[in-house]
Amino acid sequence: MIAKKISLSICLCILFTNLISQEINFQDSEKKISLLANKILNGETDSIKNDANKELTNYLLQIIDQKKSYLYTFKEIEHISVLQPKDKKFKLFTWFIPYLNGEFEYVGILQICNKRGRKCKTYQLKNNINLTEEIIYNQLDYNTWYGCLYYDIIPIKIDKKRYYTLLGWDGNNEKTTKKIIDILTIDKHNKPFFGANIFDDQKKRILIEYGSQYPISLQYDDELEYIVFDHIEPMDGISKNDFSLYVTNLSYDILKKTPVGWKLEQNIYLNNIK
Numbered sequence: 001m002i003a004k005k006i007s008l009s010i011c012l013c014i015l016f017t018n019l020i021s022q023e024i025n026f027q028d029s030e031k032k033i034s035l036l037a038n039k040i041l042n043g044e045t046d047s048i049k050n051d052a053n054k055e056l057t058n059y060l061l062q063i064i065d066q067k068k069s070y071l072y073t074f075k076e077i078e079h080i081s082v083l084q085p086k087d088k089k090f091k092l093f094t095w096f097i098p099y100l101n102g103e104f105e106y107v108g109i110l111q112i113c114n115k116r117g118r119k120c121k122t123y124q125l126k127n128n129i130n131l132t133e134e135i136i137y138n139q140l141d142y143n144t145w146y147g148c149l150y151y152d153i154i155p156i157k158i159d160k161k162r163y164y165t166l167l168g169w170d171g172n173n174e175k176t177t178k179k180i181i182d183i184l185t186i187d188k189h190n191k192p193f194f195g196a197n198i199f200d201d202q203k204k205r206i207l208i209e210y211g212s213q214y215p216i217s218l219q220y221d222d223e224l225e226y227i228v229f230d231h232i233e234p235m236d237g238i239s240k241n242d243f244s245l246y247v248t249n250l251s252y253d254i255l256k257k258t259p260v261g262w263k264l265e266q267n268i269y270l271n272n273i274k
Contacts, residue, residue: 030076038080102174106147139195175244177216181206198261209243227255
């Protein structure tokens with residue numbers, strides 16, 4: 001009996017040591033990823049930024065391919081957005097390369113696993129189309145991604161099917177900035193798609209473009225279960241589609257959760273929301 005207890009204690013110590021070692025490895029990986037991400041942001045030339053991005057992409061793909069990496073939160077990574085819903089269906093990494101001419105390029109990696117982190121599939125999102133009004137009616141796959149930095153996930157369930165609403169940011173250029181409300185779905189083969197008709201019109205996503213010098217807010221209110229964002233319009237009232245002149249009019253638009261999807265209400269004043 002004593003021998004069995006000693007043997008069990010030794011096994012537990014070895015297991016604990018292995019877990020600690022695994023944790024330390026991931027922490028060290030976070031530091032390296034953060035250093036490379038900082039180099040992407042602050043590199044003196046576009047060439048330096050691109051080289052750092054290639055190294056970061058390859059390294060991150062290696063790290064998330066390691067056993068149990070899916071269960072690690074990566075909360076200490078700097079300059080990279082790491083999102084995972086409560087059901088742990090996927091983990092989404094996005095970041096951007098700010099070029100010296102004021103333009104941006106986006107990089108995305110999506111890892112889809114079961115809850116235990118097994119049977120994982122990893123997708124590199126291909127940033128090869130522009131984020132324009134023309135694509136708001138189209139469903140897109142990971143090979144036709146417009147590119148942005150996602151910063152929040154809001155799950156919504158409709159007819160027993162789960163959709164993941166994504167809030168994103170695109171620095172675009174010196175004149176305009178864009179924010180995006182998109183829908184991520186995952187089919188039975190664990191293949192991801194962006195865009196779904198769960199808004200109260202025919203759009204599969206919502207695009208908000210506005211003057212870069214006039215920032216707007218796009219956030220989810222957990223208490224109200226609303227997506228709340230500034231209502232924008234041309235500052236002079238007539239410059240339609242010149243988005244560099246689009247600013248908030250101090251009212252808000254909200255998206256409410258309903259049994260059939262998101263319902264849009266416009267020109268709501270903050271005191272009237274609650």
